[in-house]
Amino acid sequence: MIALQLLINSLIAGAIYSLVASGFSLIYSVCKFVHFAHGAAVAFSAYFLYFLFSKLNLSFGFSVILTIIFASLLGYGMDFFIYKQFRKRKASSATLLIASFALLIFFESLILILFGADVKTIGFIKIAKGLEFFGAIITPLQLFIIFTAFVLFGFLFFFMKKTKIGKAMRAVADNKEMAEVVGISSERIYSLAFVVGSAIAGVAGILVGLEQNLEPMMGTNLMIKGFTGAIIGGIGSVPGAILGSFLLGFAENFGIWFLPSGYKDAIAFIILFIFLLFRPQGILGIKKVMNEV
């Protein structure tokens, strides 16, 4: 019973981390730089949903759709107005990394100005007593989060493998020059990666907002865990990032069953160090290394 409950807790944590990590990793694999402002996209989406649903009193479904569209536009805007301008000036990925930090801080401050520092709740789902499965407890919302995450990853997989745009993205991710030779515009693919990645951030923002309430700095915290998950799984690989995030969720929750709960973050970062030291390419990074060899 306890093992099952731990499993469920790990799945919930893993689903949240992986929702953040997958979009982040998609953008990284295509554009080859660390887009920390992805966390801001998650946070801003959550606040946008709060604004539409709790302030303007729009219907929940409509608010969700608008929020996802908004998240895509936000991602596109960040790429178009900031990153693209840097790329034009042949900026290194370190410059882009710093720019992404600036964007993260900018958007968090913007949230602070627009919505204030106090905690906001999206009152869509009232508190529910958990459902019981063989003695383990899970709330309907948490079940929904796990379910949505898996469905979304299914779609993402299909999109990357079967659609033309997805294939083009993988081509650019694999070898930008070669892709351009066969007529794929890398700039267009970059924008698309931001649109798709940020849409996932929008979904993450909605689900996290429902589950954990809204705080202006929520993006940073989510990004730290998402980033750790992505590194563990192999940062250039979207399936790897998802796998890594779940692994992180499992390690944290099973870890604090044996250790005091204060060690939760320590467990996460020790795993991060171990991977950076002994397997910097991550769990699913192996294929790529083999190809390069």
Add this chain to the structure above:
Amino acid sequence: MRVEKNNQEKSMNKTTKIISLLVCIGILITGIWLGTVKKSNKEERETIKIGAIFPLTGNAAKKGEYESQGALMAVEEINSQGGINGRKIELLIEDSGTDPKKGISAFRKLVEMDKVCCLIGALSSVGMPLKGLIEKNKIPTIWVSGHPDFLTGTKYIFRNLPTSAQFVEALSNFIYYQLKLSKIGILYMNDDYGVSLKNEFKKIFPGTILFEERYDKDGKDFRTQLIKIKEKNPQVIFIGGYGTATGILIKQLREMKVTAQLCGPIGIAQADTKKTAGSAIKGVIYPEFIDDSKEEVKKFKEKYKAKYKQEPGVDSFLGYNSVKLLAYGIEKSDLNSELIVETLSNLKNFKSATGMLNIKNKEVQYEITIKKIE
């Protein structure tokens, strides 16, 4: 050229003379004026001056505003009833801006220039460096401070704020003797405040403590930690914390079907904790010293709202009580510092804006009631 210079010197001498004459006249007039003012001051010596040092600017400005409004209300009330033994009170409020240095200059002004007989004030940070000065000048003082060491080594200072130890004691007694529950678990926030609450609770609770678990101040996911405590099956869980993490903790406790009675400090009834916990907060008990159901409190609130067009804060009550207590001390002891301190030290059943007050060990003892969040 020479002639001109001489002329210049002459004219300069003239102006110097005129200026010195004017200065002399000025000094003379000021002297006479000061003399007369002093005389008229003597006539007005009837007023009793009480000094107040509140943070009217800076990040605790709201606190200072409440304090001074409450204090001024008490002064007005006393004066309208004829003052203390026929003499009116005058409250001189100085701003500390939460800055200890400004607090000291405010103290110097109030005590050395204005010659106040007694002092009230707020904030431990401002009060701590004033302790020595207060003792040296023998000024009976009532201060709103939560610092545990505030009263060590002092004679003239009283604390006007229930300490967390008093709150915890009331809560512990209620759980053990009223609810008759003895198996308790403690969850506490991993900061200074949480740790001190845990230690105080442990010291005072007579029953068995099944576990003590820390929780993260910025945490969002406590589920796995909560399975651990659910196993131990406590009757009551004391949650030593406040703010959003505490709200999330309470929410997840209820989601995990932990049915124990939850209780916590006054901070657990804060707006942000309530908001994050949602309906899970229902039934949580906490200690409170301003009981809305009391007649005195209702009356105070009404009067305050009519006067200042806003709801009183906790500090409004404290500011009001500080003045009332001092006024009582002065009335019984006629401005003798030693006597005022003695009178106040043995005060029993004093009627205040929050109900009956006693003073024990220089601490104002409030009646603490246990409330349930609906």
